[in-house]
Amino acid sequence: MNESPASSSETPMVRFERVSKRYGALTVLDQLDLDVASGEKVAIIGPSGSGKTTVLRVLMALERIDDGVIHIDGEPLTHMPQGDSLVPADARHLRKMRGHIGMVFQHFNLFPHMSAVQNCMEAPISVLGLGKEEAHARAAELLTMVGLADKLDHHPAQLSGGQQQRVAIARALAMRPRVMLFDEVTSALDPELCGEVLNVIRELGSAHQLTMLMVTHQMGFAREFADRVCFFDAGRIAEQGSPEELFGNPQHERTRQFLRAVMEAI
Amino acid sequence: MPANRTGSAGTSPTGSSPAAGALAAAAILGFAGGLVVSSFAGFRDFLPELLRGAAVTVQVAAGGSLVAVAMALLATAARLYAPLPLRWLAVAYVELFRGTSALVQLFWLFFVLPMFGISLSPMTAGIAALGLNIGAYGSEVMRGAIEAVPRSQWEAASALSLGRFRTLRRVILPQAFVTMIPPWGNLFIELLKATSLVSLITLSDLAFKAQQLNQTTLRTVEIFGIVLLIYLALSLLVTLAMRALEHRAGRRLLRGKETG
Amino acid sequence: MNAHWDWHYVHEILPILGEAALITLQATLLGFALALVIGLVLAVCRMAANPLVRHAAAAVVEFIRSTPLLIQIFFLYYGLPEFGLALDAMLAGLIAIGLHYGAYCAEVYRAGIDNVPRGQWEAAAALNLSPQATFRRIILPQAIPPIVPALGNYLVALFKETPLLSAIGVLELMQTAKILGSESFQYTEPITLVGLYFLVFSLLSSGLIRLLERRLGVRAASRS
Ligand SMILES: Nc1ncnc2c1ncn2[C@@H]1O[C@H](COP(=O)(O)OP(=O)(O)OP(=O)(O)O)[C@@H](O)[C@H]1O
Ligand SMILES: [Mg+2]
Numbered sequence: 001m002n003e004s005p006a007s008s009s010e011t012p013m014v015r016f017e018r019v020s021k022r023y024g025a026l027t028v029l030d031q032l033d034l035d036v037a038s039g040e041k042v043a044i045i046g047p048s049g050s051g052k053t054t055v056l057r058v059l060m061a062l063e064r065i066d067d068g069v070i071h072i073d074g075e076p077l078t079h080m081p082q083g084d085s086l087v088p089a090d091a092r093h094l095r096k097m098r099g100h101i102g103m104v105f106q107h108f109n110l111f112p113h114m115s116a117v118q119n120c121m122e123a124p125i126s127v128l129g130l131g132k133e134e135a136h137a138r139a140a141e142l143l144t145m146v147g148l149a150d151k152l153d154h155h156p157a158q159l160s161g162g163q164q165q166r167v168a169i170a171r172a173l174a175m176r177p178r179v180m181l182f183d184e185v186t187s188a189l190d191p192e193l194c195g196e197v198l199n200v201i202r203e204l205g206s207a208h209q210l211t212m213l214m215v216t217h218q219m220g221f222a223r224e225f226a227d228r229v230c231f232f233d234a235g236r237i238a239e240q241g242s243p244e245e246l247f248g249n250p251q252h253e254r255t256r257q258f259l260r261a262v263m264e265a266i
Numbered sequence: 267m268p269a270n271r272t273g274s275a276g277t278s279p280t281g282s283s284p285a286a287g288a289l290a291a292a293a294i295l296g297f298a299g300g301l302v303v304s305s306f307a308g309f310r311d312f313l314p315e316l317l318r319g320a321a322v323t324v325q326v327a328a329g330g331s332l333v334a335v336a337m338a339l340l341a342t343a344a345r346l347y348a349p350l351p352l353r354w355l356a357v358a359y360v361e362l363f364r365g366t367s368a369l370v371q372l373f374w375l376f377f378v379l380p381m382f383g384i385s386l387s388p389m390t391a392g393i394a395a396l397g398l399n400i401g402a403y404g405s406e407v408m409r410g411a412i413e414a415v416p417r418s419q420w421e422a423a424s425a426l427s428l429g430r431f432r433t434l435r436r437v438i439l440p441q442a443f444v445t446m447i448p449p450w451g452n453l454f455i456e457l458l459k460a461t462s463l464v465s466l467i468t469l470s471d472l473a474f475k476a477q478q479l480n481q482t483t484l485r486t487v488e489i490f491g492i493v494l495l496i497y498l499a500l501s502l503l504v505t506l507a508m509r510a511l512e513h514r515a516g517r518r519l520l521r522g523k524e525t526g
Numbered sequence: 527m528n529a530h531w532d533w534h535y536v537h538e539i540l541p542i543l544g545e546a547a548l549i550t551l552q553a554t555l556l557g558f559a560l561a562l563v564i565g566l567v568l569a570v571c572r573m574a575a576n577p578l579v580r581h582a583a584a585a586v587v588e589f590i591r592s593t594p595l596l597i598q599i600f601f602l603y604y605g606l607p608e609f610g611l612a613l614d615a616m617l618a619g620l621i622a623i624g625l626h627y628g629a630y631c632a633e634v635y636r637a638g639i640d641n642v643p644r645g646q647w648e649a650a651a652a653l654n655l656s657p658q659a660t661f662r663r664i665i666l667p668q669a670i671p672p673i674v675p676a677l678g679n680y681l682v683a684l685f686k687e688t689p690l691l692s693a694i695g696v697l698e699l700m701q702t703a704k705i706l707g708s709e710s711f712q713y714t715e716p717i718t719l720v721g722l723y724f725l726v727f728s729l730l731s732s733g734l735i736r737l738l739e740r741r742l743g744v745r746a747a748s749r750s
Contacts, residue, residue: 060652098654109649113667122663123653175653365728369689369700370721377704377713455592462594466693473596480604487608490601494593501592 011074013038013211014059014179019068021054021235028054030235031068038073038178041205041212043222043243046232047258052215055232056181059213060103061094072100072179099127102172103181107188108164110156116143116167117152120174128175135174142170146200162193166200173204180204182214194218201225219262223247231255293502312479312489319475320496326392326461326471327500331454333397338404345409356405363402369463371395376467392464400457404450411446412438444515451508455501462497472496536715539706543719546702553620553698554685560624561684562677565631570661572636583632590629596690598622603694619691627684634676638669671742678735682728689720699723 012035021029028051036042044052057063059070061077069086070077079086080093089097111119120139124130130138143152146166156164165185172180182201186194198221204210205225216222222229223243230240231254239246239255250256337359344356363371372395375386386394415438423433465474476493480486571583590598603618613621642665650660692701703716 062648062651095654095656098652101652103652105645105649105652107645109643109645111646111649111664111668123655126656126659126663127654171653361729362725365725365732366721367686367689367700367724369687369692370717370724373700373704373713374717374721377707378717381712381714459592459594462596463690465596473594473600476597477600480600486601486604490597490605493597494589494601497593497597498589505592 010038012036012071013040013073014213015071015074016055016059017069017071019058019070020066021051021058021063022066028235029058029065032236034230034237036179036211036213038211039209041225041227042214043226043229044213044215044232045217045219045222045229045258046238050232051235052232053183054235056103056183056213056215059179060101060181061089061098064088072097099175100177101179101181102175102177104165104168104172104183104185106184108156108161108168110164110168110171112156115153115155116148116159116170119156119167120171123171124174138174139170142173143167145203146170147196160193161189162196165189165197169197169200169204177210179211179213182212182216184215184217186216186218217262219247219259231258233258312483312485312492315479316472316475316489316492316496319470319472320500322389322469322471323458323461323473324500326389326396326464326469327454327458329389329393330396330400330457330461333393334400334404334453334457337398337401338408341401341405342408342412345405346412359398360402360405363399364406368395368399368460369466371399372463372467388464388467388469391467392461392469396457396460396463399460400453403456404453407446407449407453408442411442411449414445415441440519444512444519447508447512447515451505451512454504454508458500458504459497532712532715535710535712536719539716539719542706543699543702543716543723546697546699547723549696550685550688550698553616553623553688553691553696554681557620557623557688558627558681558684560620561627561631561680564624564628565635568628568632569635569639572632573639587629587632590626595622595626595687596693598626599690599694615691615694615696619694619696623684623687623691627680630680630683631677634673634680635669637676638673639665641672642668675735675739675742678731678738682731682735685731686724686728 014034014036016032016034019029019032020027032051032055034055044055046052054063058065059077065078069079075097076086076089077094077097078089080089081087111122114122117136117139120142121132121135124135124138125132140149140152143149146169148163148166148170151159151163151167154163156167159167165188169185185201186197189197198218201212201214202225205212214222214226226243228240229243229246230237231246231250231252232238233254239250239252246255247259250259341356341359344352345360348356372391375395376388376391379386379391419437419441420433423437428437461471462473464471465477468474470478472493476489479489483489568583568587571579572587574580574583599619599622602622603613603615606613606618646664646668647660650664655664688698689700691698692704695701699720703720706716707713
């Protein structure tokens with residue numbers, strides 16, 4: 001893990017190219033450019049409503065974009081080549097590209113009618129065509145990795161928030177994504193449960209060559225974990241840099257304001 | 267006959283009353299169907315006869331609605347405020363008429379009552395049976411609406427030392443009235459649809475005329491097509507009328523809230 | 527006049543009515559099974575991406591719900607032969623009942639599906655599940671349990687409307703009772719017995735549904 005993950009010679013794993021997203025008259029992403037190198041961990045911070053969640057959602061192809069192109073590992077995600085030009089992706093192309101990406105939600109969104117292990121087996125069986133045993137083995141291994149070896153057959157309602165979120169992480173990992181998206185994954189948790197989830201993410205970061213984008217309000221974790229921090233404001237990246245640069249010596253007034261406000265809140 | 271369509275586990279008021287879009291779509295469908303049907307040559311021959319039947323249908327529906335509202339009021343009042351034996355009677359009425367089939371009730375009034383020396387004309391039997399049937403469901407609707415008025419309203423009224431009856435009449439019922447309009451709208455449509463049953467006791471309503479014409483002319487699709495459209499039109503009228511009523515009552519209640 | 531209750535006659539007709547009761551039960555269950563399927567199809571069409579399909583489904587639901595089941599039964603029984611599809615009375619009646627209650631069930635399904643949180647759809651999309659798998663494996667299993675009581679109410683309602691099949695001569699309870707009555711000129715016993723049969727079954731099933739409702743604790747959830 002010694003080579004610089006942000007080395008610009010190789011194709012970026014994720015590339016936003018002048019991406020715009022609007023809801024009616026409201027522009028939520030404003031010609032956003034963002035490159036994330038393979039294996040890079042990017043933390044996204046910024047005030048409420050600045051478009052952080054939207055960045056992850058358009059990357060997961062849960063929302064369509066209005067302008068620009070998103071690439072995954074050099075291949076267009078939001079578009080597909082047709083002849084010489086790019087046309088908006090159809091459902092099949094989106095499904096193919098989604099396979100590279102996994103997402104963990106603020107509110108877990110576990111399937112309440114399935115046990116933890118079933119949550120992790122459903123997509124591998126249905127999408128990847130894994131056999132039941134193989135899927136179970138993979139699910140059990142991942143649940144063990146997130147510290148839930150003894151909860152395989154528990155249903156979400158029988159698990160604490162922190163445990164549920166760890167199941168959600170295992171569920172996303174079971175699809176072997178190359179990019180993982182985390183949207184404020186600890187915001188819905190009691191403070192004492194955040195640690196166990198953050199530990200799992202930490203472990204993932206050190207053990208896997210996984211590209212990660214995470215929206216977070218936990219500045220301490222962003223500082224310690226991320227290779228790069230992006231400060232979002234009004235649908236653009238107002239400032240970005242290494243955690244030391246951004247937290248230690250913010251260049252922009254908006255960034256300073258935001259960090260001051262966040263620090264005061266603690 | 268009608269389901270517990272307005273009962274506790276039924277669909278929500280908005281879910282069960284037709285959405286404006288669906289209404290419009292049904293109207294368009296009806297109009298298109300009307301065009302197709304009216305292009306058939308026999309259309310003019312059938313229509314006057316069917317309209318005469320429709321007049322009977324409307325009569326039964328109107329009479330049934332009056333009986334239904336009256337029965338619902340009586341039964342609700344008895345269930346909520348009458349002494350015990352009367353209360354039991356009201357409960358028995360509601361359960362009996364909700365628990366058995368409308369057609370069975372109609373046949374019972376028409377075929378069995380004469381055995382006890384009470385002979386009803388088909389029209390009377392039809393109005394009575396449908397009114398009693400829908401009235402039982404209507405009583406459930408009324409009770410639900412009255413019980414849905416917050417307790418605090420009773421408490422506020424008693425703090426003003428309003429009597430129980432006065433509270434009911436001046437405070438509770440006006441509020442309950444608004445919430446029970448949509449479910450009553452559904453009940454009136456159920457009643458309208460159920461009027462077709464009277465054709466089975468020889469009353470010459472729309473459904474009866476349809477069958478009669480069908481047997482003499484054998485132009486089944488056209489005849490029943492037109493008849494379905496007439497029923498659709500009547501249902502739409504009921505829906506629109508109840509909408510208008512809901513709108514007016516809702517506005518009055520809101521205005522009352524502003525000034526009060 | 528013939529107002530007394532003739533136990534001897536009751537004894538005589540009970541077995542005949544018992545057999546007819548089985549037909550009624552059969553019609554109820556088959557009709558409801560059909561309604562459940564048709565309702566689901568209509569509900570899915572009402573949520574289709576294609577606006578034409580969506581509006582057409584809404585119009586069909588509204589049309590069916592706004593017109594009498596009896597006419598729909600006549601239409602199918604007498605009308606379908608004109609299209610070269612002659613069905614026997616029971617089958618035509620079952621299809622009419624299935625369509626009619628399917629339209630009602632469609633609304634219930636829709637409420638149930640609408641009540642599944644959006645996050646469930648999104649989680650399924652993020653896991654790349656196909657639309658079919660999402661619907662079948664994720665959404666429906668969550669949408670159905672809360673609406674079981676509402677569907678149950680329609681089962682009872684459908685049950686009480688099966689006597690309409692007598693209008694096209696299906697030998698269910700009501701038709702049998704009418705024939706018995708006209709043969710003996712004693713209507714009191716057969717029609718009252720039929721009434722009792724419906725009363726007992728409706729009360730029983732309503733009680734069951736109420737129990738189920740309490741068990742599920744979903745009264746609030748079934749409202750959207
Ligand atoms: N479906 C939608 N329809 C309309 N507006 C939306 C929709 N989703 C999001 N928005 C708006 O887009 C803007 C950006 O939303 P987004 O969720 O990306 O913000 P965020 O940075 O994640 O904020 P937070 O920190 O509160 O989660 C907000 O103003 C929001 O109100
Ligand atoms: Mg957000």
